Amino acid sequence: MNLTVDLLALQLFTGVALGAIYVLLAVGLSLIFGMLTVVNFAHGAFFMLGAYAGVWLADRTGSFWWALLLAPPLVAALGMLCERWLIRPLYGRGIDYPLLLTFGLAYMMVEAVRMVFGKAALPFDTPEALQGATSLGFTDFPTYRLFVIAVVVALLLALWLLIEKTPFGLIVRAGARDPVIVRVLGVDVSRVWLVVFGVGTGIAALAGVLSAPLQGVSPEMGTSVLTVAFVVTVVGGMGSLMGAVVAGLLIGIVESMAVLFFPEAAKVSMFVIMAAVLLLRPQGLFGRAGLLA
């Protein structure tokens, strides 16, 4: 194999772009878990719905940009409906029940999408402005992937500001630590939970729209993504946003490097990382020990 620094750099960048999508998924999952202690098994399904909402909106409006802008709030609204009417009745009934419910929801969503859009995968064109490659100095890199990285960085920044610098973020952080005390202080926690669930599913939908031009759109696309999101959260530490970012990038980069060196092991690489983390640091890289013990 002809290994050059350029090739390595290219693969590294591909890994970052791949990891950026993983980060988005894991951040949403982690945010929902940190607040609501609900493991959202429908996270992959919301990702898939986001991609299909993108297809539908792009078809209606004729513009990728409207799809990117409108699909996440649309899916977030659906997510909030699910939280309000289906998940909320299950709080206090044991941690497995919301999980089972979201699993059932995902099962239905996949089938509903098959009914509406058909079973076959749909192509999704890269918007014209983002086609082609951009020179990074040392190598050319697909412009769309650079765009994905930029959007993810912007979103993470916005999320960080929201959580660390706003009064709403203060309630979110306090609620994640101790919802009972927050409620005693007179805050309507359930409303915060509703918003957080909406934000989490909205981010998943954004990841769906962003990855649609990279891999196309199919009803089953959420399943493999759900596994990745779980692995990233386990590696990073459940409920830790920092962990989600680091672990998402790590797994993205390792996966794309593995494609270069051991292609047959590429898909298994993230599980090796997960196994190593579980053996050495079961709570995850940035997780608190004893969470949910």
Add this chain to the structure above:
Amino acid sequence: MSSALKRTVPASAHKMDRWLQQVGLHRVAATVLIFACLPWVMPYPSLAINILIYGLYAVGFNLLFGYTGLLSFGHAAFLGVGAYTAGILIAQHGASWWWAIPAAVAMAALVALAMGLLAIRTRGIYFAMVTLALSQCVYFIVYQLPASGGENGLRGVNLAEVSVAGLKLNLLDPMQKYYFVVVFVAAAMFVLSRILASPFGGVIEAVRENESRARACGFDIERTKLLAFVLSAAFCGLAGALNAIHLSSVPIETLHYSTSGMVVMLCLLGGMGTYFGPFVGAALFLGVQDLASAYTENWQLYVGALFVLFVLFFPKGVWGSFLERIRHGR
């Protein structure tokens, strides 16, 4: 105190309750009796075989979820490993069934041991995520094995004739195949009833009810969970081996995430933590699938909706709710 709590129970409920207790004492025999009659009330025997096999799969899952309180989303790995082990031994090495099936059970238990050692290190809700991820890993590994047939699955698991002590069974005849499967499922149900009646059976239920307290009582929780996980996988491995023989092939979907999800649904629909519930769940799921798929392609939507309704309103499942109703005479 106790008299204040006593309900007014109709006499008929008492009778039903006592009758049910009697049946419960002979639950293996009762189960075998139901199995013996099952194919005669089903529209076709292959549905009955499916109910048995998927019921057994759910029985294994139920040992972990219903009795130990651990929710795994990776049990497809054990069904699949069992199926592929038996299938590869029979199809490619000319093995006879009487050692291919035990080998499949052992292999599923071995894979569970490796998975369990990792998954048990995590607590609570992580368990579902880690088992899902590890089973996906098993999927990718088996997919790439040259012996597994990859995308196309494993073909040619042909077992046409079985002779035991002079008795010849023709497995191409669905009825004879059904009773061949019944023998294994009945044996598994006997083993399960012994496990549940053993001190270990008490400990796993203690872990489910209150882990900290069970730990305080001096039980080794990690070891108990690991053993429950391995035993649960062994049942699923047997179900997988039987399915490979039943289908004469092993589709790669056996290892798929949806197969892991399916057993969660079977178990919850039937009634988790009940002895016979998993078979009721399998009959309900496969029955709805069978009926609905005659009218619509999208039967999954209806099964999914049914599942969501059960999670919200009948978390004890059909069989669990039935038992409770009789016990409380409501």
